């Protein structure tokens with residue numbers, strides 16, 4: 001991902017060590033100076049994101065990377081970056097939490113990244129890779145989208161991708177762009193001064209900014225929804241999972257198909273904007289949906305909002321850094337196939353926790 | 364008397380090019396305006412106005428970017444040195460400076476200023492120390508003098524529970540990577556002239572790539588000190604200067620060797 005970022009023309013990287021993304025920082029530490037680009041190991045994630053903020057104001061392609069606790073510290077900076085409407089790329093390699101948690105793969109930053117985190121009304125683009133190749137491709141895409149929409153673009157990954165060995169192709173080295181966008185603060189002589197700020201003291205002015213941000217977001221929603229469907233054409237049991245849990249779900253779906261169960265998977269690639277329409281469409285012909293996540297059901301809410309009761313939506317998740325096994329998910333598919341629930345009003349999580357206790361007891 | 368001979372009149376005082384023609388929102392008698400003018404004059408004299416990127420902080424000077432006629436960004440509270448680092452690292456040939464108050468720099472932004480200085484970032488920090496949080500209405504700052512009454516230390520700063528003032532110039536001077544760290548004051552014309560010279564030196568240090576420079580300026584806040592502008596200047600002289608001695612805390616040999624034009 002680091003190599004993909006610099007090939008995408010990243011001119012400045014600022015970061016702070018945290019497992020499981022330190023390799024990314026280390027790669028940047030070696031490569032950026034080699035290429036004559038900026039690398040700073042910041043004193044904290046707070047400083048790192050504010051360095052990103054400063055460099056982003058110059059219109060250059062800039063990024064930081066971190067993992068969950070570090071990303072929590074970046075929320076202030078993210079809000080300022082959003083409020084100033086400058087592009088920046090953030091890679092979050094999620095780990096188990098809350099608190100210091102552990103360094104195992106998790107997906108519990110979904111809320112923090114998709115539904116806000118920082119203060120104020122803003123949205124950011126969030127892309128979730130499920131393979132090494134996709135992690136590379138989405139990193140490059142993140143730079144393009146951030147720049148196009150003057151937005152924050154997050155690549156939301158987890159540690160298991162980092163430990164995965166699979167063939168992947170890196171993009172060619174892009175030449176660095178010459179010149180700066182017309183809003184960039186560059187200290188360039190011979191033109192009127194430029195200023196970038198996120199203060200709008202008059203509520204009406206701030207509201208104007210909020211409206212501009214929202215309109216831009218609606219444009220992003222219209223153009224940048226990404227997902228991948230697997231075996232959805234005739235699927236009765238539709239799984240929804242992103243990143244690593246999407247990958248695990250796919251293995252389970254394939255096994256279920258081998259058993260003659262018509263299962264399918266919808267894997268959101270852009271978590272934000274969320275593929276609401278696609279989820280809604282898949283729900284129309286499904287007997288049941290199963291959301292699979294490595295958290296307590298953070299995306300579940302978005303899926304339910306999309307489905308709007310068109311079919312029952314059940315949930316299976318592991319938390320704290322535990323990655324679900326394909327067999328666990330397969331058992332869930334079998335259960336839903338054998339007894340498609342009539343509805344799951346209000347009991348999705350409670351019932352799941354009961355089943356989870358059995359799985360954990362059996363481990 | 365009507366003056367008719369404008370032909371031979373000489374302009375002795377005018378707005379520096381680096382300042383916009385906008386009246387500031389600063390309270391009457393506040394020395395923020397003085398500091399702005401000094402920075403503007405220095406950047407004019409160095410011909411750096413159009414090559415500068417300022418970083419405004421959060422405090423009364425939050426809108427300083429309106430008053431400086433040059434490119435500017437606006438940082439989060441305390442984060443200006445980190446933001447300036449980001450700017451300077453991608454535009455090393457620009458003059459990059461922060462303008463920060465004492466709450467911003469010495470409290471919430473302590474980590475950012477220490478590490479920018481510790482890295483020897485080639486930026487200039489203009490640090491206004493008025494011993495109080497101005498913008499939020501006069502609360503205690505880490506720089507508030509012992510016994511000084513503020514809205515959050517109504518009985519006076521109690522050093523037993525609230526500690527002693529942080530002396531930022533002294534602290535930063537201990538860091539090996541700093542090039543130029545001095546404290547000046549804005550309470551009378553003689554000191555103001557010295558302050559300008561120090562600012563010129565600081566920006567020259569950056570220009571020559573010698574590393575981190577900071578000028579701490581003892582500044583007034585008549586509004587929140589609850590005294591008039593004149594008394595405020597006396598307060599700086601009588602109370603602040605003894606607590607925050609003026610002087611050069613760090614001047615690298617290379618800086619001493621510089622020939623700096625100045626006021």
Ligand SMILES: Cc1ncc(C[n+]2csc(CCOP(=O)(O)OP(=O)(O)O)c2C)c(N)n1
Pocket residue numbers: 421422423424440463464465466467468491493495496497498499504
């Ligand atoms: C994260 C955060 N905390 C608190 C504030 C509120 N705040 C705004 S200005 C300020 C203090 C500024 O004081 P100082 O830096 O001394 O500058 P002055 O106003 O005296 O010039 C505070 C606490 C804020 N804007 N952001």
Ligand code: SF4
Pocket residue numbers: 388389390392393394395423493497498583584585586587
């Ligand atoms: S509140 Fe104090 S520091 Fe702020 S503008 Fe007024 S006098 Fe100056």
